[in-house]
Amino acid sequence: MKTLWTVVGKELLDNARDRRTLASALLFGPLFGPLLFAVLISVVIQQSVSDIERPVSLPVIGAEHAPNLIGFLDRNGFEVEDWSGDAADARDAVQAGRVDVVLVIDPVFGERFQAGLPARVQLIQDASAQRAARNVNRARGALNAYSAQLRALRLQARGVSPDVLRPVVIDDVDVSTATGRAALLLGMITYFLLAAMLMGGLYLAIDATAGERERGSLEPLLTLPVTRSTLLVGKILATCCYMLLSLVITLVAFAIGLSFVSLEELGMSANFGPQVVGLGFLLMAPFVLLGAALMTLVASFTKTYKEAQTYVGVLIVVPTLPILFAAFLSVKPSALLMAVPSLSQHLLMTALIRNEPVDPGHAAISVVSTLVLGALVTWLATLFYRREGLMG
């Protein structure tokens, strides 16, 4: 046991003095993700928020016939302006694409309205113009809302519940735009966390195996009264330490970075406070053993530092595959999926960030299965390390 900690301590110290290892563990890995993420998400927010809030200019002919309607439009984000020309001009302008939409209010609008008869308006639009569709829809939506509001008032005045005329209610859930993009971005957080963890341990894992052999320090090491398994487990544990450090830094960087962007504006109740950092650490930490063991196993297969870098570099992509699948197939968390490392961390972490309830049973399955798999790969790596070919 004491020998094990001696090995761990030496690897930690040795690598702490290596600028490259340190930079990748504490700087590039952990900070790259949050930084990129913060930039991406603020771009998304700027785009979508400005889309929603920019008032739509709406030229109107005959505004004086329906002051209440105009007032309603004003309050709902339209810049109502009087159309200078007549209806024919308006048609030409819409067709030419100079304006998106023009509202024409019937001169008898007021009279018919008073009489309780259908009052008419015209929306002049070009249905083939994609670009204009958004503003047309908003105008139509506002008019429908106005109509619905009045309908409800009239029914109530006659003692009828407005719900009678609403046999079906449609709630639009918009996934195409801001919310969808934000959800996708939030899913990327797990990816960045995993990548940062692996990056943090990458150089130590390589240095302790392929590097040690290439430097010629492995052979004298193997003449010491320490089993090869102890040496390897020590190296894996040292790798774990660096990975955990990377994980903490990344989580904190995300928490700080995301406190500057308001995800609520995207309709996401994303939170990344101290509680998420703490719970997230507990959920992600079991992956450290698996990652360290995998990298060490692969690196000890290789003959040189360079070769190891190539293969372990490829390995870093592997944990992202389940996440990609999850994104494409939009899977729901289930007990079975919780047995898949990286995917389970992704699902749990995403739920945590979205402030959705995290099933303790699922969390337990994820932690246990990931740890068991990590132990299994560690064992495999020790078997491999015992093989004579290691010495070449």
Add this chain to the structure above:
Amino acid sequence: MIEVDGISKRFGKVEAVRSVSFAAEDGRITGLLGPNGAGKSTTLRVLYTVLKPDGGRARIGGRDVVTDALAVRRSMGAMPHGAGLYPQLTAWENIAYYGRLHGLAGPALARRIDDITQLLNLGEFIDRRTKGFSQGQRTRVALARALVHDPQHVLLDEPTNGLDVMATRALRQLILRLRDQGRCVLLSSHVMQEVAALCDCIVIVAHGQVAASGTPDELRRRYAETDLEEVFVRAISGVGERP
């Protein structure tokens, strides 16, 4: 006491060691002498438990190097070819790491490293990181590292590699002292003069086989030569490529 009994080792098609037998007594310096590629390093690697022999047995201090490897390693200090230090650690830390893995700790370890620093004259660079050390400096640190736990059996693969005159002399004196303390020293070399000057017993290997062995005087007598170099040349030419 190191007893080697018919060990052999092959790498694919290359028969690096073919049934090598010899014994290295306690209180004696035994030299493995042979041309490049003779199988000296391979023999030593089997003895310091890094390689497993394909055939034959070897015992160090009465313990089998294959079945009782951990016990063998405890009583043994080995310096493989090429120092293999950790460049980011200081010389002191390099030596201390090995000391700790041998179970030394605290003041005992520090005292032991102080002694060996004196002995090998490492004082000048003991607290420097070994990155950029000259070859002689590296060899001396590696030697200190191999001796940190005061082992009964000392196995050195070409220990004078890269050492200057003064360092070579210091090393010789150190090895003689180890012998006088009753240690068993086994070293390899391809330099006849060095082995002749230092070793009590010489094992000449060529093409993976023992060509001749004995004390320098025995060898001179057996080949009726006064010059050991002639003995060496005749001994190794007696062993064919493929006997």
